[in-house]
Amino acid sequence: MNVPLATLRDLRLTFPGHEVPALDGVRLDLLAGETLCVLGPSGCGKSTLLRLIAGLEQPDRGDLLWRDGAAPRIGFVFQEPNLMPWADLFANVSLPLRLAGMSRREAAPKVEAVLARVGLADRLRALPRELSGGMKMRASIARALVDEPELLLLDEPFAALDEITRWQLNDVLLDLRRRGAASVVFVTHSVYESAYLADRVAIMRARPGRIDSELKLERGPERGPALRRSAFFAEDCARIAEGLQQAMGRAA
Ligand code: ADP
Numbered sequence: 081m082n083v084p085l086a087t088l089r090d091l092r093l094t095f096p097g098h099e100v101p102a103l104d105g106v107r108l109d110l111l112a113g114e115t116l117c118v119l120g121p122s123g124c125g126k127s128t129l130l131r132l133i134a135g136l137e138q139p140d141r142g143d144l145l146w147r148d149g150a151a152p153r154i155g156f157v158f159q160e161p162n163l164m165p166w167a168d169l170f171a172n173v174s175l176p177l178r179l180a181g182m183s184r185r186e187a188a189p190k191v192e193a194v195l196a197r198v199g200l201a202d203r204l205r206a207l208p209r210e211l212s213g214g215m216k217m218r219a220s221i222a223r224a225l226v227d228e229p230e231l232l233l234l235d236e237p238f239a240a241l242d243e244i245t246r247w248q249l250n251d252v253l254l255d256l257r258r259r260g261a262a263s264v265v266f267v268t269h270s271v272y273e274s275a276y277l278a279d280r281v282a283i284m285r286a287r288p289g290r291i292d293s294e295l296k297l298e299r300g301p302e303r304g305p306a307l308r309r310s311a312f313f314a315e316d317c318a319r320i321a322e323g324l325q326q327a328m329g330r331a332a
């Protein structure tokens with residue numbers, strides 16, 4: 081049996097000064113080796129849920145239980161690439177390693193390897209302003225992966241990018257997963273993105289935020305651009321859109 085990497089049990093989180101909790105009764109398993117997409121309308125608590133998983137927020141009720149008794153190493157990717165503008169890609173991507181006390185010499189092969197995985201092998205010395213929006217996001221993903229996290233959390237990372245760039249970055253993520261990178265929790269408000277990336281989709285509803293339904297996406301090992309034109313994909317999109325509509329219909 082696949083023991084969940086983490087189990088979220090009846091989590092509630094209320095922000096100071098708020099009467100209605102941002103999250104209440106959140107139940108969810110995170111499975112090792114899985115890409116879970118969390119989908120829901122704006123303001124339903126997706127970012128708050130991700131921050132809870134990352135340990136950046138504390139629940140006021142319920143449990144977040146980790147399989148190994150403590151949280152694994154976690155990488156976090158935000159909507160903005162948040163690169164240091166004065167520093168080249170090597171310095172930006174090596175930052176987590178350098179903060180952990182690693183020398184430049186030790187960090188170099190790890191940085192080179194992770195930049196190659198996101199298609200930026202030849203841009204080690206580039207400054208952020210010399211890169212396109214998509215390249216900056218690739219660098220941001222590389223920085224999150226450089227210390228080999230077991231769990232990668234992404235909060236609407238591609239929402240500010242044009243559609244073609246977004247598709248390319250979706251394929252970068254699929255490629256990382258194929259090579260056995262971290263388990264992934266990917267927050268999005270895009271039905272298409274979740275249908276393309278997810279093994280499982282958790283749909284949230286708002287006020288208070290909670291998981292309204294879960295969908296397991298059954299399809300063969302084949303992923304990639306051809307999926308977008310397949311009947312499978314159209315069916316998954318329809319199922320997810322229906323779930324989202326139901327969740328929004330139940331919101332106050
Ligand atoms: P989403 O990411 O789904 O758009 P958020 O998790 O950002 O939603 O927000 C969920 C709710 O919690 C919203 O009503 C938002 O205004 C509120 N909220 C988020 N962060 C804070 C905070 N730091 N303090 C107070 N309220 C917050």
Ligand code: MG
Pocket residue numbers: 126127128235
């Ligand atoms: Mg958000």
